[in-house]
Amino acid sequence: MESRRLSSRFLWIINRQICVPSKFTAIDLTGGSGQTKYEFQSAALVVVTVFFALASSTLAFEEGSSRCPDKFESVVSHAERMAPISVQQATFAAGCFWSVELAFQRAMGVTKTAVGYTQGHKENPSYEDVCTGRTGHVEAVLVEYNPNEVTYEQLLDVFWKKHDPTQLNRQGNDVGTQYRSGIYYHTPEQETAAKASLQEWETKLGKKIHTEILPATTFYPAEDYHQQYLEKGGRNGRKQSARKGCSDPIRCYG
Structure with missing residues (x-):
């Protein structure tokens, strides 16, 4: 029961304290160090995912399990895969x-x-x-x-x-x-x-x-x-494909 109360309390803290912007800067156009700046919503998702995995394993242990379930390891592994890739x-x-x-x-x-x-x-x-x-x-x-x-x-x-x-x-x-x-x-x-x-x-x-x-x-x-x-399409409206792998000739016109 105590674990459930702690879980609820932790979720309230996450909801109130974690503020993740909805936008991120994909390209640092100001130069400087040349490093890309990111503000990812997925960071909060990873935190919540791992928390639920920990909470689930704790409850299972309290209910008589001799060890944390294997599902916990798979959830953590999935959370790691969710982490944003650095471009x-x-x-x-x-x-x-x-x-x-x-x-x-x-x-x-x-x-x-x-x-x-x-x-x-x-x-x-x-x-x-x-x-x-x-x-x-x-x-x-x-x-x-x-x-x-x-x-x-x-x-x-x-x-x-x-x-x-x-x-x-x-x-x-x-x-x-x-x-x-x-x-x-x-x-x-x-x-x-x-x-x-x-x-x-x-x-x-x-x-x-x-x-x-x-x-x-x-x-x-x-x-x-x-x-x-x-x-x-430029001034003439003749659009050229930016599709990945496209091999059409590129025509540079004003």
Whole structure:
């Protein structure tokens, strides 16, 4: 009986004291440490699930069981599986960010993307500011991905295949330092992988690659109309699929 009263009291405390926001920040667009910030409702669910498992096992023990039931272990195991998976971030620049973003949207394991400006010296630049080529920024894509579904090395392959890294400060008809090729690492492991990948692709292409590899700095999100631009259809309304695994040619138009 006492255990039941404690259970009721504990549930009241959970209900009154645990406050879990209904929204979470999926991509840290402010740069800084490059770490993703999360506020997960599932954390409270895990706490409640484990509590009920403990309460059930306690009651069973009081009623004469010689040990905690096996069901308790399976419930705890399930609760552990419910724990949120930590996603990681990667930042790439490969010309006009519209088409680069769509390429990563289609990649398996990528959970979110955002286009924006990074590596410059002006705070909160506009698209017009960056287009002058005087702010030092590059058009880039911030990628959030699940490392259990896709590796950073696989994302690097998407990057290399999407553009011509042997071109300096341009991609096709888009000319200027804002269209330069770049990999901006968030961790030492990403730096190591990026440099090894560059050497591999330089050998494969047989030409000098002009891709810069630098630490990720503050990422300023571009204006809303730039986000998922090709998926939304651009000015002409010609939508392009962002379906995972889609291999349709990507057409970059204004």
